[in-house]
Amino acid sequence: MTAIRTSYLTAARSAVRLLADPAVAARWDTPSALAEFRVAGLAGHLASQVFQVETMLAAPVPPGEPIGLLDHYARGTWAGAGVDHEVNVGIRRVGEEIAEDGAAALVTRTEAAVERLAGALPGEPADRVVHLARGPWSLTLDDFLTTRLMELAVHSDDLAVSVGVPTPELPEEVIEPVLSLLARLAVRRHGQPAVLRALTRAERAPTLINAF
Template structure:
């Protein structure tokens, strides 16, 4: 599992690095993305953080807290579909902070981090933990955290590519990880009966049970 998820993550991160460096992204940096209320630059900053944060979290101080699973990481999120929720306001603020450096710098920061991670991830142990810096005191196993980054990369590679009319295919392995994690999070949040309705009886899907993000 360790080698497989790390390889899958690095493949998806490489796609992000390449997309961030395109002229299409730089040219439309200040324009609206496909996500209401978020510019292309903000979306690019958010995508870049799925590369940058892995290094930041690896460098954070861990204290031995019970690790949060990737499924619980998403299942417990509240108000994900509300643009003005505390969760989404925080995401946008961190994304804009990253994007403030401009398209060339963001692209280069992401590329340099990815190059370092191609070496570093291979040297980290299977039980390596990382600190979730935006949730002080919280930790995850590195491989669990990389699963959440596969979710973010799969979702936002698609968002950014659509925003700038650039071809970008998310690697199949990363898509599979993203779907597995999000469906498991939906089951955790709503229960199997609700997820079954969402999959097979949409007219009874009163909770939009498959909508995790």
């Protein structure tokens, strides 16, 4: 199995442990750290980073070559979209729908999905392609898992902050692909000098080098 698939499963299992923290159920109906997102909806969105992989693996892939990872973000209408943009409204709605049966049910469902993926991913070819119908375009499976790995890491932090627990620490081999992707996206958005200065020269660092 490729390194990114192993890292993805590690992050997914970490997310399940966070979802199972009693603080999540205790704050289920309260606002989260993200605007317009309840804790329940945010938990559902975090869990969706597992469910989406199963959906993609089951979907047919049209003919054509997959696009690159940075091209995926360049084409996406969600990057930089405002909180009231239809994309983000839809994300919040789906998150709430996923979480509608409550915290315990979400943990059980997500844990089962992770274990199914643990059985399925090792058998997928190294060049496996999946199709993003909402694009519409295709990515290699490993590139798609990289996007989900980043989402798991970022939204685990969001959820942990929302319920007042420590953000899960991910192993180095898991967090490195996330930081690499975010750095590449930040360079694309702000340019090399801005990111370089932010990391090395506090006296002339820009105010922001956010990836999105």
